[in-house]
Amino acid sequence: MGLHLNLALICFLTVKIVASETIPEDYRLPDLYDPMFYQIQIVITQEAFTEASNEFTGQIQSFFTLKNETESISLHAHHDFIKINRIQLNGDEVASDNYNVDNVTDILTINTALLEAGSIGILLIEYTGVLSTSDNYGFYKSSYIDDDGNTKYLATTFFSPVYARRAFPCFDEPALKATFDFIFTFPSDLNILFNTDYFYSETNTTSGLKTISFNTTPRMSTFLLAFVLSDFTCTTGVPAASVPLEVCSRNATVASRQLASEIGASLLESLSNYTGFSYNMAMQKLHQVAIPDFAANAMENWGLITYRETALLWDETESSNYYKQRVITVMAHELAHQWFGNLVTLYWWSAIFLKEGFATYFQYHTPHEVIPAWELDKQFVIEQQHSALLRDALENAHALHADVFTPAEITARFSTISYNKGACILRMVQHFMGEDHFKEGIQNYTATHEYASVEPDDVWVALSSSVLESVSYLPDDFTIVMENWITQPGYPVLYVSVNERTVTISQKRFLFSGEDTTSKWYVPISYSISLDPDKFGRTSPILWLTPDSDETFTLPVNCSWIILNNKQSAYYRVNYDDGLWDNIATALLSYNFDGITDLNRAQIVDDLFNLARASYVNYARVLDTLAFLTNDISYFSWYSAFSGFDFLLTRVGEDSFLGRSISATVLNSMFALYSSVPIAVLDEDDQIYTLKQVLAYSWACRLGSQDCIQQLQTLFSQYRSSGVRPNKNLRGIVYCNALRYTSDSSDWNFLWEAYTNSNDLATEQITILSALGCSRDEDILREYLSKSITDGSGIRTQDSLSVFSSVYTGSPKGIDVALDFLIENFEVIAARYTSMNSLGNLIRGIAERFTTESQVSKLRSFIETENLPEAFQVAANEALETANTNLIWLETFRDDLLQYYDNGGYRTVGVSFWILVIFVLLLSNS
Ligand SMILES: [Zn+2]
Structure with missing residues (x-):
């Protein structure tokens, strides 16, 4: 399909295109226009919903006021997607040699006689457009396979941030707001959704086309317009005040719309109350639509929010609590945009x-x-x-x-x-x-x-x-x-020292490398001390640190510790002098962590790992202080701790001697956590318990706990023999660990089969895709990567990156497999990932995990010898730089870590809890 598009584009290059030396400011429209109103008509026929054609026709009429006099009008029209057939300005035809499109900036410039300041311009443009089939931006084509095995096409939009200009010529900048009237003519067996409701509809039985006119939109930005032409069906949800809510998707997924239908109203009402501006003051309806091919999680188009299927559709019995939270939080994010972004809009993309x-x-x-x-x-x-x-x-x-x-x-x-x-x-x-x-x-x-x-x-x-x-x-x-x-990048790290009872706080920018002693901030400071009756409750500042000076204050008598930033409510890190760190470590080992709450324990863990990475403290300080984790079963403390250990294990290589030493010690210290969430006890009504259970088992198995591996393997065997999927919350870790520790390649094929059979359940498909890369069989991993770039394999382009990331994060072997595959298949991959951002993310993701000089050399020689696209070259060089920094990190810290772990690692009580747990399990099974 990419080819079809390219052929179509060659024909369109007959539009006069000029490319000149482009300076950054050329991408902005002059500050001349105050758009008022557009009327847009789009005609799209049955052929566009087949493989035969991607064309449509359009006409815009734009009404605007001129702020200053001018002899030219500029607006956006993407040269690849819009072929201009005719232009009229203020009723006069514009000759074709009086307009041109810059193929770099996509600015259409129309030369005219002098137009006065304050005058109204009326611009009419007729054009032929092309639906994108190579990416999911602009006005693009998506498809799905229905229950009878037929491919069904839909045409939908994704205009943020600069793609409305692919669907129609417009002043495509966020501050250039206007109202819009849209009229669509399209095949009558399809339906259409737009930002507003329609007020008029007429079907032409001869042509089989239907024409629908929509209510005028509120004053809004072009990037927030949207339309979906499809055969989707909708479920009416709980209404929010007087606003009807509907959730729409391909009909086979009707059962998965319930959660979104039920929760939307309460979120919308909560936001209406919070902002004091009721949603229905601007929009009289809300559609939320799941699109099979989608470039992001969701897009907040005003009154017509579009989502990737996994971010909107959730099946009560088949989709996990993680996805339930994801649907609700993504929905809340998009609903919040109806005020923040849609009603009140950023003036330009400098402040996203x-x-x-x-x-x-x-x-x-x-x-x-x-x-x-x-x-x-x-x-x-x-x-x-x-x-x-x-x-x-x-x-x-x-x-x-x-x-x-x-x-x-x-x-x-x-x-x-x-x-x-x-x-x-x-x-x-x-x-x-x-x-x-x-x-x-x-x-x-x-x-x-x-x-x-x-x-x-x-x-x-x-x-x-x-x-x-x-x-x-x-x-x-x-x-x-x-x-x-x-206006400044970065944030401060505060240094807290105490002399007698006098505390001094100073600041500088926190950087992993380099020095910045000039950046300073106004920092609100809250803190708790050992003597506080209400520790960590108060988040209003007790004092402010200013850019000009350090702060000092006096601690009460007998105060053993002080911790800054209650609930980590402000945006900074904290480092303490040795004595204070010692006292904090002792307090954390006390009964109930001496009142230090889980969120602040998570803060301490996260700060320590990162302070060590930047050489503010040594790793012995981090790992000794983290001894308290042995007694900690908080999801929040451990979430932070696992992030820190993930960094260490990725850097040193999980299969290295040091990697195995770290793994063994972490496994030992997470015994209490692991025991607190046994697989025999499932409680999906308790969200934090469920998230913690998945986190603990995921890590225990990754670190090599035989108990964990056996339990999950048993669940997988039961799935294979019964055909009944494991519990919805355990599925991801069951699938991954079954493949990670199996020697039977038919396990992978079984799961691949399950993937292809769950076409109507996007959450199950993505769960399986993430697990298929956990295999340690290099041939299987290569085959899996091949599928991700093969048309018709069943993997959508939007999910290809997930396939790669599941391979290079799944095991140390996966990093080499992914790197080799990328190098060997670069041309195909580059053609497929037309957005250079995805290619960049891919190479950054792989290089971030390099642990050897030979991996870095391989990437370097690939970059130096191949003629890579310029945008990718930048990303590849950045990736190389990160990989080098990581190797330097390893060189700097490996000996310290080796010495630490040689000396026995954590200050734990020295009993192998894992021997104990197996013993207890043996007893309970006997
Ligand atoms: Zn957003």
């Missing part, structure tokens, strides 16, 4: 956190209000904050607000920094303001900026208006306090 930071914050906050037992407020810290702190410690981290121009730069900004760090900064603000003030500030924000566009300072001005009375607690003006968090 203005939508993604807010949506990621509410992704946890809103479901936490609806389902508090899931402890999503705490899950936020380990999932979002720890990964943000990790990414933001690299020298090439970008600031939350920094210029971008080209589509590639814009796309790259949909990053861990924009999402996770953006959310962390908002959470920090919420904690230092207090929840009530924050909520009131958010209501000011939506009320002030509804239907408009904002810059970062607009957020702080709106929030500060709710704290005028108590503003004295801030060390400076709100926007000044926030400025460095937004």
Whole structure:
């Protein structure tokens, strides 16, 4: 199908295209237009829903006001997808030599006689368009196999951030908002969904085409428009206030729509209440649609949210608690965008956190209000904050607000920094303001900026208006306090030292490598001390560290320890002097960890691993302090600990002597955790218990616990003999470990067969895909990778990266197999992964796990000898740099770690708990 598209494109190159020396600013439209209204008509016939054609025709009429006088009009039209047939400006025909499309910037420029400032422009463009079949962006074609084995095509859209210009010519920048009227003509046996409801429909029985006109949209950005033409069916959900909710998908998945249908209303109402702007003030309906081929988890199109199937469809008996949480949190994220991004929009892509930071914050906050037992407020810290702190410690981290121009730069900004760090900064603000003030500030924000566009300072001005009375607690003006968090990359590590009873706190930027002593921040500081009656409860700041000076204060008498950053509510790491670290380690070994809560234990674990990686403390300090984990069964402490051990094991190689020593010690220390979640006791109503059970068994088996391996192998054997799938929550770990430890290749084939037979259950398919790479048989892994790049194998292109990642994360052997396969099949892979971002992620993912010089050399010589695409070259060089840094890490720390583990590792009690557990199990079985 890629070929079909290429042929079609060659024909379209007859549009006059100019390519010139392009400077970054050329990608922006001049600040000339105030778009008001578009009327767009699209005609798409039956042929486009077959393999025969990908074409449609369109006509736009755009009405705009000119801010200044001009002799040319510029707007976007993607040269690969739009062939312009005719242009009229203010009723006058524009000759074809008076317009051109730049094939680099995709800007269509129309030359005209002088147009006055303040005048209204009316632009009419007729064009022929092409549906994309090579990627899932713009107006594109997706397909699925129905129950009778027939391929069914659908045409759908994904316009964020710069792809509306592939479907119709438009002023395709987020701040250039307008209202839209859409009229579609399409085959009458299909149905259509759009942002708004339709008001008129007519069928032409001769042509077999139906025409539908939709209600005018609210004033909105082009990237939030969407339409889906398909034979999907919908389930009516619980309505939210007066707004009807529908969940739609291919009909075979009807049973999996229930969760989304039921939960959507409560999330939407919670957000309406929180923002003080009821959803139905802007939109009168909400459709949520699962698309078989989809570029992201979901897209927040206003009133018509689209999802990957695994992010919306959930089967009560077949899909795990993990996916239930995923559906609900992704849905909350997209619903939050209806306010943060759709109603109030970022002025330009330089500040993506203005939508993604807010949506990621509410992704946890809103479901936490609806389902508090899931402890999503705490899950936020380990999932979002720890990964943000990790990414933001690299020298090439970008600031939350920094210029971008080209589509590639814009796309790259949909990053861990924009999402996770953006959310962390908002959470920090919420904690230092207090929840009530924050909520009131958010209501000011939506009320002030509804239907408009904002810059970062607009957020702080709106929030500060709710704290005028108590503003004295801030060390400076709100926007000044926030400025460095937004315009500087990175974050501070605070150094806490104590002399007698005087505590001194200083700051500098935390980096894994290099030095930065100039970046400083306003840091809100909360802390707990050993004598606090209410330890870790208070998150409003006790004091502020300013960019100008260190802070000092006096501890009470008999205070044995101090820990900064209650609930890890602010965005920084903490390092202590040796005496304080010793006291913290002792407290953690005391009864009930001396009151140090699980979230702050998780913080200490995460900080220690990363402080050691950056040489602030040595690994003996980390591993000795972590001795408390032997007594800890908290999901949160262990989630952090496993992330830290994953880094160590990946660096040293799991199969190395040191890797085996680390594995044995971790296994020993997780005995209490493992015993607290036996497989015999399943409790899917307890979310944290279930997540913990999967985490503990996944790690115990990976580390080589025979007890764990045997239990999961037994469950797999039962599956093979009975055909009844294992418990839905255990499936992922059962499948993976069965393949990891089997010598019978028919196990892999059995699971592959199960994959191909679960076409209507996306969560099962992705669970199996992630497990198939756990095999240690190199031939099987190669065959698996081949399937991922073979048309008709049953693996969708959107899932190919998951296949690769399951291979290179599945075992140390998988890293070499994936690298060799990538090198040997590069041309095919590059043609298939048309988005260079995916190729870049692929090579980064593999290289990140290199442990030997020979792996690095192989990649280097491949990069040097092959003529690689430029965008991939950049990613490949970055990957090489990371791999080199990792080897240097190994060189630097291997001896320390070897010495540590030679000396007996953890300060554990010296009994092999695993001998004990097997003994106990033997007794209980006898
Ligand atoms: Zn988002």
